Amino acid sequence: MASTKRRVSHYEHLRRKWISRHRDLxxxxxxxxxxxxxxxxxxxKQLAAGSLGALMLLSAPSALQLPQTVLVASEKIGQDINKxxxxxxxxxxVLPHEVRSLTPSEEKEIAExxxxxxxxxxxxxxxxxxxxxxYGLIGQEQHLARYPGDTIYSHFDTKEExxxxxxxxxxxxxxxxxxxxxxxxxxxxxxxxxxxYYIAVQTFSAPGFYEHVSExxxxxxxxxxxxxxxxxxxxxxxxxxxxxxxxxxxxHLGGSPEVMKYLERVDGRERGPVLYFFIDDPEDEVPLGPIxxx
Amino acid sequence: MKQKHFYSHIVEIDSLVIELDKMDLTESEKxxxxxxxxxxxxxxxxxxxxxxxxxxxxxxxLQHLAANDHDVIWQHLxxxxxxxxDKIKKAADxxxxxxxxxxxxxxxxxxxxSQ
Numbered sequence: 001m002a003s004t005k006r007r008v009s010h011y012e013h014l015r016r017k018w019i020s021r022h023r024d025l026x027x028x029x030x031x032x033x034x035x036x037x038x039x040x041x042x043x044x045k046q047l048a049a050g051s052l053g054a055l056m057l058l059s060a061p062s063a064l065q066l067p068q069t070v071l072v073a074s075e076k077i078g079q080d081i082n083k084x085x086x087x088x089x090x091x092x093x094v095l096p097h098e099v100r101s102l103t104p105s106e107e108k109e110i111a112e113x114x115x116x117x118x119x120x121x122x123x124x125x126x127x128x129x130x131x132x133x134x135y136g137l138i139g140q141e142q143h144l145a146r147y148p149g150d151t152i153y154s155h156f157d158t159k160e161e162x163x164x165x166x167x168x169x170x171x172x173x174x175x176x177x178x179x180x181x182x183x184x185x186x187x188x189x190x191x192x193x194x195x196x197y198y199i200a201v202q203t204f205s206a207p208g209f210y211e212h213v214s215e216x217x218x219x220x221x222x223x224x225x226x227x228x229x230x231x232x233x234x235x236x237x238x239x240x241x242x243x244x245x246x247x248x249x250x251x252h253l254g255g256s257p258e259v260m261k262y263l264e265r266v267d268g269r270e271r272g273p274v275l276y277f278f279i280d281d282p283e284d285e286v287p288l289g290p291i292x293x294x
Numbered sequence: 295m296k297q298k299h300f301y302s303h304i305v306e307i308d309s310l311v312i313e314l315d316k317m318d319l320t321e322s323e324k325x326x327x328x329x330x331x332x333x334x335x336x337x338x339x340x341x342x343x344x345x346x347x348x349x350x351x352x353x354x355x356l357q358h359l360a361a362n363d364h365d366v367i368w369q370h371l372x373x374x375x376x377x378x379x380d381k382i383k384k385a386a387d388x389x390x391x392x393x394x395x396x397x398x399x400x401x402x403x404x405x406x407x408s409q
Contacts, residue, residue: 009318011319035352040353040357
């Protein structure tokens with residue numbers, strides 16, 4: 001009987017191992033020399049961008065250059081990585097060492113940082129509603145069926161996308177809001193983007209949820225959220241597409257395979273800290289997907 | 295892709311390129327892996343240097359680094375750290391040995407790889 005275990009290419013094996021090692025080096029460097037590096041990030045904002053070449057190597061390696069064969073549109077951005085360095089530094093000055101619920105003043109500071117770097121109106125609370133937390137551990141979710149009959153074979157637009165994101169598979173059930181479209185004929189690009197960049201959050205743990213279930217459900221359904229990996233400054237505009245994960249998992253939210261890959265949270269551990277804040281976008285003007293620091 | 299750093303004359307990463315050339319990788323895959331190597335070496339070298347400097351000297355060094363003035367960087371380092379070139383080389387060599395070991399182990403375990 002043939003083995004069904006997927007073999008990993010030399011490239012994929014080395015990429016994973018070396019990025020993990022790189023992350024350790026990065027963490028060690030910042031932990032030991034945070035004061036000087038933060039000073040630099042504050043004082044190089046006035047320098048010409050061209051003079052920052054040596055500093056650019058201090059950022060995440062996957063942002064440097066990815067092979068065309070595994071590139072998805074979202075990863076073609078991320079050129080201006082020195083700006084991510086500043087964002088990482090600013091976040092580090094506010095975030096606690098442990099992953100815990102943030103205090104209101106910490107959330108306010110983080111929201112201000114995000115609003116400044118991403119030019120978005122961002123907050124942990126919107127219209128008096130909030131989630132149980134805004135800083136937590138994200139875990140990998142599977143793809144969601146977008147319309148009745150959507151399978152792993154119909155799910156991707158290109159062969160490259162299927163190669164990169166296919167192995168995560170489809171969730172056995174539907175998301176908390178049901179299908180994204182009632183039928184394939186009515187399925188739109190907007191629906192596709194919502195599934196591609198969805199997160200699952202613990203709506204059921206939001207303060208006030210059980211007193212106002214239908215009101216809160218309507219509020220959370222496809223609500224836009226900015227999710228940021230504070231360790232590399234990568235941000236992605238998502239929608240709440242599902243409820244979960246269960247509290248006993250130890251995770252606080254989940255991300256679609258596309259979200260996780262962009263945030264670089266797929267590293268074997270498949271969970272790690274992220275910040276997630278509401279985006280106030282009443283006119284639906286903010287596009288979903290990766291967003292670069294301004 | 296490869297950048298010229300102030301330490302490029304004492305840190306040699308071409309041996310890894312040769313080893314990667316022997317593997318079944320596309321050019322873009324090789325380039326990406328080398329960018330990880332280059333950035334990793336950069337972090338290791340900076341850690342080795344910064345660990346030898348006072349807080350004030352760290353800040354000054356990083357400003358010189360941002361300006362990318364190699365002569366000023368070396369003068370700053372040579373005035374403050376004994377045998378700094380040896381220390382940089384040692385830090386880079388240790389990392390390179392680990393990366394080299396990763397490739398050897400991989401080739402022994404899975405000589406063909408898969409696409």
